[in-house]
Amino acid sequence: MKALLFLGFVAVVSFGAPGDKYAGDKVLRLWLENEQHLQFIRNVSSSVKVDFWQPDSAELVTTNRSVDFRVDAFGASYVQAELEKIGLKYHILIESMQPLVEKQFDRNKINSTGYDYEKYHRLEEINRWIAKITVEYPTLISRFKIGWSYEGRHIYLLRIGRRTGFMKPTIFLDCGIHAREWISPAFCQWFVREATKNYGSDSTMTTLLNKLYFLVVPVVNVDGYVYSWTKDRFWRKTRSRNPGTHCMGTDPNRNFDAKWCSVGASRNPCADTYCGSRAESEKEVKAVANFIRKYKGIKAYLTIHSYSQMCLFPYSYTYSLTSNYKELDTLAHNAVKALSSLHGTRYEYGPASIIIYPSAGGSDDWAYDLGIKYSFTFELRDTGRYGFLLPESQIRPTCEETMLAINYIATYVLNHPY
Numbered sequence: 250m251k252a253l254l255f256l257g258f259v260a261v262v263s264f265g266a267p268g269d270k271y272a273g274d275k276v277l278r279l280w281l282e283n284e285q286h287l288q289f290i291r292n293v294s295s296s297v298k299v300d301f302w303q304p305d306s307a308e309l310v311t312t313n314r315s316v317d318f319r320v321d322a323f324g325a326s327y328v329q330a331e332l333e334k335i336g337l338k339y340h341i342l343i344e345s346m347q348p349l350v351e352k353q354f355d356r357n358k359i360n361s362t363g364y365d366y367e368k369y370h371r372l373e374e375i376n377r378w379i380a381k382i383t384v385e386y387p388t389l390i391s392r393f394k395i396g397w398s399y400e401g402r403h404i405y406l407l408r409i410g411r412r413t414g415f416m417k418p419t420i421f422l423d424c425g426i427h428a429r430e431w432i433s434p435a436f437c438q439w440f441v442r443e444a445t446k447n448y449g450s451d452s453t454m455t456t457l458l459n460k461l462y463f464l465v466v467p468v469v470n471v472d473g474y475v476y477s478w479t480k481d482r483f484w485r486k487t488r489s490r491n492p493g494t495h496c497m498g499t500d501p502n503r504n505f506d507a508k509w510c511s512v513g514a515s516r517n518p519c520a521d522t523y524c525g526s527r528a529e530s531e532k533e534v535k536a537v538a539n540f541i542r543k544y545k546g547i548k549a550y551l552t553i554h555s556y557s558q559m560c561l562f563p564y565s566y567t568y569s570l571t572s573n574y575k576e577l578d579t580l581a582h583n584a585v586k587a588l589s590s591l592h593g594t595r596y597e598y599g600p601a602s603i604i605i606y607p608s609a610g611g612s613d614d615w616a617y618d619l620g621i622k623y624s625f626t627f628e629l630r631d632t633g634r635y636g637f638l639l640p641e642s643q644i645r646p647t648c649e650e651t652m653l654a655i656n657y658i659a660t661y662v663l664n665h666p667y
């Protein structure tokens with residue numbers, strides 16, 4: 250019996266399962282109506298540890314919007330009591346976090362027929378998959394390394410499309426900029442699978458792959474992703490050290506060179522939206538930016554995040570509209586319409602500054618200002634029922650509907666050369 254218990258313990262640790270770290274954690278949603286509510290939320294972190302889910306940090310909270318955040322059992326009882334006192338109504342989005350977290354960690358993730366696209370995968374599995382699918386489709390896929398992470402891991406890029414020997418318009422698609430948004434890497438993998446599987450049978454995909462290249466980075470923030478599997482399921486940032494503090498990491502989506510750190514980002518290394526010591530201080534951001542700068546022919550930049558069901562486009566760093574606002578708005582409208590046609594999932598769309606909050610240093614704004622005029626951030630499912638803990642049963646419907654939006658945009662880009 251002792252031996253069994255011991256073995257069980259070893260297995261849990263070596264697979265990086267969450268233990269009972271999240272027992273008692275809850276996710277609460279508030280609607281802030283006035284200054285008093287706002288002050289409460291801004292100051293709550295001094296009394297208890299709260300993990301902001303939506304928006305992504307305390308600084309971004311404003312009145313007349315909802316806030317989702319995670320607190321532990323102790324924090325929850327404190328916060329709930331305080332909320333009653335100031336008469337702020339709240340809603341418990343997730344009553345008990347532990348079972349949801351446990352469900353996402355390892356079980357039998359490789360089935361007999363090969364890779365399971367309806368599971369979340371740890372980085373080593375994703376890297377093995379990258380190697381394997383590249384070998385399986387030598388005429389459609391090439392694998393590149395675009396750089397190394399802070400902790401020395403490779404960042405891979407897959408180029409997908411029929412090899413022609415001449416330049417083709419190219420669509421850049423990245424996933425996993427934020428570590429805890431696990432549905433994002435799952436989507437990039439789904440995209441590559443659909444592209445390869447449907448080439449030659451589905452006419453849309455065949456045309457796209459004949460006439461375009463897709464450049465897909467399945468996981469940008471590789472260190473953070475590993476950390477979200479091994480240490481902290483809700484880690485968002487990179488894992489670089491910050492001098493003078495024990496707080497680690499920079500928000501890669503505040504670290505791009507787009508009006509860097511001017512708004513909606515934090516100078517505090519302990520914040521989840523820390524912009525870093527300078528633009529492109531993060532090796533992962535630098536790798537993506539350098540690649541995009543030197544690769545000629547990128548006509549669209551698409552980046553996948555979660556959660557909140559939105560299709561966002563520039564600008565995020567200012568309320569000013571881009572010169573092609575009307576075109577982007579129509580394109581987003583139609584992409585979202587295609588997405589919704591499958592399961593009725595509702596998406597909001599528009600400039601990020603207006604739809605979520607103004608914030609600088611994002612990859613979409615940076616790509617747009619570089620001259621890539623079709624630049625979109627997708628925030629996939631859900632709207633907060635599960636948040637970052639989106640169950641694996643939703644991987645398929647989420648990816649299927651998102652494919653429709655991405656294919657719509659790709660087809661549009663193909664038909665509107667510039």
Ligand code: 9B3
Nearest residue numbers: 502554565601608609611614626
């Ligand atoms: C944020 C920025 Cl700064 C941007 N340019 N585009 C989208 C977003 C939203 C994502 C973020 O980084 O907060 C959502 Se997770």
Ligand code: ZN
Nearest residue numbers: 358369370371
């Ligand atoms: Zn796996």
Ligand code: ZN
Nearest residue numbers: 427430554555
């Ligand atoms: Zn994100």
Ligand code: ZN
Nearest residue numbers: 554555556628
């Ligand atoms: Zn998000």
